[in-house]
Amino acid sequence: MRSAPNGEAENSxxxxxxxxxxxxxxxxxxxxxxxPNPYNILLQSLQQEAEQAEPRKKKRKxxxxxxxxxxxxxxxxxxxxxxxxxxxxxxQEEDTxxxxxxxxxxxxxxxxxxxxxxxxxxxxxxxVFECIQNIDQNSWRVEKHQNxxxxxxxxxxxxxxxxxxxxxxxxxxxxxxxxxxxxxxxAAQSIIPSFDELQRELVPYVFNYSDLLFTSRTAQNAAxxxxxxxxxxxxxxFKTRDRVLKNNAKLANASDGDELELRDQGFTRPRVLLxxxxxxxxxxxxxxxxxxxxxxxxxxxxxxxxxxxxxxxxFAEDRPEDFRELFEGNDDNDFRLGLKFTRKTVRYFSPxxxxxxxxxxxxGLRRIVENDDPKKRDHDFLSSIEVVIVDQADAMLQxxxxxxxYVFSHLNLQPREAHxxxxxxxxxxxxxxxxxxxxxxxxxxxxxxxELNNLFNSSLLNFSGKAKVxxxxxxxxxxxxLPLKQTFSRMNPASPAADPDARxxxxxxxxxxxxxxxxxxxxxxIGGPGILIFIPSYLDFVRLRNYFASSNATQNISxxxxxxxxxxxxxxxxxxxxxxxxxxxxxxxxxxxxxRRYKIRGVKKVVFYGLPDNPxxxxxxxxxxxxxxxxxxxxxxxxxxxxxxxxxxDALKLERIVGTRRVGGxxxxxxxxxxxxxx
Numbered sequence: 246m247r248s249a250p251n252g253e254a255e256n257s258x259x260x261x262x263x264x265x266x267x268x269x270x271x272x273x274x275x276x277x278x279x280x281p282n283p284y285n286i287l288l289q290s291l292q293q294e295a296e297q298a299e300p301r302k303k304k305r306k307x308x309x310x311x312x313x314x315x316x317x318x319x320x321x322x323x324x325x326x327x328x329x330x331x332x333x334x335x336x337q338e339e340d341t342x343x344x345x346x347x348x349x350x351x352x353x354x355x356x357x358x359x360x361x362x363x364x365x366x367x368x369x370x371x372x373v374f375e376c377i378q379n380i381d382q383n384s385w386r387v388e389k390h391q392n393x394x395x396x397x398x399x400x401x402x403x404x405x406x407x408x409x410x411x412x413x414x415x416x417x418x419x420x421x422x423x424x425x426x427x428x429x430x431x432a433a434q435s436i437i438p439s440f441d442e443l444q445r446e447l448v449p450y451v452f453n454y455s456d457l458l459f460t461s462r463t464a465q466n467a468a469x470x471x472x473x474x475x476x477x478x479x480x481x482x483f484k485t486r487d488r489v490l491k492n493n494a495k496l497a498n499a500s501d502g503d504e505l506e507l508r509d510q511g512f513t514r515p516r517v518l519l520x521x522x523x524x525x526x527x528x529x530x531x532x533x534x535x536x537x538x539x540x541x542x543x544x545x546x547x548x549x550x551x552x553x554x555x556x557x558x559x560f561a562e563d564r565p566e567d568f569r570e571l572f573e574g575n576d577d578n579d580f581r582l583g584l585k586f587t588r589k590t591v592r593y594f595s596p597x598x599x600x601x602x603x604x605x606x607x608x609g610l611r612r613i614v615e616n617d618d619p620k621k622r623d624h625d626f627l628s629s630i631e632v633v634i635v636d637q638a639d640a641m642l643q644x645x646x647x648x649x650x651y652v653f654s655h656l657n658l659q660p661r662e663a664h665x666x667x668x669x670x671x672x673x674x675x676x677x678x679x680x681x682x683x684x685x686x687x688x689x690x691x692x693x694x695x696e697l698n699n700l701f702n703s704s705l706l707n708f709s710g711k712a713k714v715x716x717x718x719x720x721x722x723x724x725x726x727l728p729l730k731q732t733f734s735r736m737n738p739a740s741p742a743a744d745p746d747a748r749x750x751x752x753x754x755x756x757x758x759x760x761x762x763x764x765x766x767x768x769x770x771i772g773g774p775g776i777l778i779f780i781p782s783y784l785d786f787v788r789l790r791n792y793f794a795s796s797n798a799t800q801n802i803s804x805x806x807x808x809x810x811x812x813x814x815x816x817x818x819x820x821x822x823x824x825x826x827x828x829x830x831x832x833x834x835x836x837x838x839x840x841r842r843y844k845i846r847g848v849k850k851v852v853f854y855g856l857p858d859n860p861x862x863x864x865x866x867x868x869x870x871x872x873x874x875x876x877x878x879x880x881x882x883x884x885x886x887x888x889x890x891x892x893x894x895d896a897l898k899l900e901r902i903v904g905t906r907r908v909g910g911x912x913x914x915x916x917x918x919x920x921x922x923x924x
Contacts, residue, residue: 418440471533513666541589632687721860752854778852781855782834
């Protein structure tokens with residue numbers, strides 16, 4: 246629905262086609278094994294001679310694998326390329342450092358109680374292997390927990406000796422209780438002195454590297470979720486980077502006879518993937534990261550702000566809050582961006598293969614992976630992703646969910662090229678093709694859907710378990726402040742595949758005859774019948790539009806239609822004809838309401854051909870459209886009403902509309918298929 250601005254360069258250069266090539270500007274990748282600096286070796290050996298009066302030991306030189314499109318670089322093992330700029334001369338890179346010893350900045354040793362260690366380091370190999378076997382067999386043990394608001398379904402591989410429930414019962418009250426890098430801890434404590442109730446509930450899952458599907462995201466709690474996820478992401482990136490630098494130092498100082506096996510890397514550098522819906526959400530995520538990590542320098546920040554932020558208010562305050570949160574600012578959903586972190590600097594638009602974090606929309610990332618030019622197709626940069634964050638998954642469902650599924654299908658695959666990888670440093674589970682079992686996936690959505698459940702079941706395979714958090718619903722119909730009748734009619738298709746035909750047959754045989762009773766010649770003083778038919782699926786919309794245009798049963802019914810693809814002049818014409826009565830029926834799609842939030846006037850009766858995924862839509866259509874007609878005096882409150890079609894395959898949608906306590910009875914009741922509610 247939204248396209249990228251012309252001329253936007255997404256990553257490493259103004260040429261968007263080379264956005265993820267190897268870094269050619271002389272910047273070093275800290276994850277490569279580097280040769281020791283002779284000056285540092287001399288200082289260390291002199292110190293040893295002074296203290297031990299022993300002959301200076303010969304240090305082992307470590308040969309760096311050649312990286313494509315870049316020359317070998319010599320620097321101190323603990324040095325940082327961004328702190329010691331390199332320049333190119335005649336196509337060769339030279340070290341411009343002054344030879345001064347580098348100060349040790351790696352401040353913490355391994356902590357066996359740190360979830361980072363227990364998940365990626367000192368885990369029980371036998372237990373993990375058993376868990377992986379059971380995950381492959383889709384064998385999970387599920388526990389249900391309940392708090393004051395949410396239902397929590399905790400799934401663990403059935404062979405696990407413990408469900409690790411104690412992890413989730415010991416809720417942290419503040420960042421002080423977490424195993425954070427020191428460079429993050431102070432800023433986090435300052436910005437988040439104490440966790441709110443929602444953060445305390447989710448922090449154990451997030452920071453213990455469990456998978457999480459959270460289906461209660463709102464515009465109000467978005468900032469709370471953003472802070473804990475950004476804190477977790479930065480903590481993971483910094484710990485991973487420092488581990489690599491520490492091991493570089495160990496190898497640089499090792500003697501010829503030492504045999505060190507230090508497996509601390511994946512095939513490629515990127516560790517974290519954030520799938521976001523708009524550039525504005527990307528800007529908000531990065532702004533939160535910058536507040537937490539407080540870098541001294543931010544390279545290419547101006548370019549980032551110009552391309553990703555828009556502080557102008559595009560919508561009036563009367564628009565719903567969730568709509569303004571999604572579409573305010575820069576709502577372009579075709580983007581991808583690499584972030585590289587060093588000790589003091591953050592670089593925006595870093596090439597993917599030298600990035601620590603990739604932020605992208607599903608569409609933007611798919612265009613890289615599925616390039617029209619076979620030579621430019623690439624997904625190797627996704628091979629070593631260890632943390633995935635999906636924010637506003639409900640908005641992605643309103644776009645093309647296939648993009649999300651496509652991205653997940655290309656995560657943690659074996660790379661096609663080496664990309665300068667030192668395989669002696671690659672963790673064993675990458676070599677074994679088991680990286681997906683270590684990957685943590687966190688999904689935030691405003692509600693749950695069958696698509697999200699399918700992703701949860703098929704792609705969230707973490708051996709540390711996974712949690713699904715769903716709220717208890719009172720029901721949207723209770724929030725409708727109108728004394729009107731809402732009738733729910735149940736269909737009984739045998740399977741989800743049979744649902745579309747069963748729905749259409751029920752509509753044509755049961756709903757259309759009842760509507761024709763209201764299609765009497767209109768009183769010109771009050772307008773036409775005003776029947777709005779809400780259709781969530783575009784395919785169903787096309788089917789009904791063709792039916793109204795060609796069926797004998799509807800040949801005397803004038804109708805208009807508004808979908809997400811309808812041109813604005815046609816939208817204005819359809820709305821005007823519906824309001825003044827020239828059209829008795831208006832067909833209206835769910836995605837049109839999602840993207841535009843039209844205010845349709847003249848609505849007197851509503852038929853829900855299917856329930857909306859978003860329960861807010863139900864209230865807006867019932868209370869907003871019907872309520873406005875009553876307020877204008879065009880109809881009496883007793884004359885308006887709503888008719889809802891549903892089947893057992895709509896259970897998740899129905900629960901949000903009628904409430905958790907009522908949905909079971911409506912789906913299982915054998916005494917009748919019609920349920921009336923008076924709000």
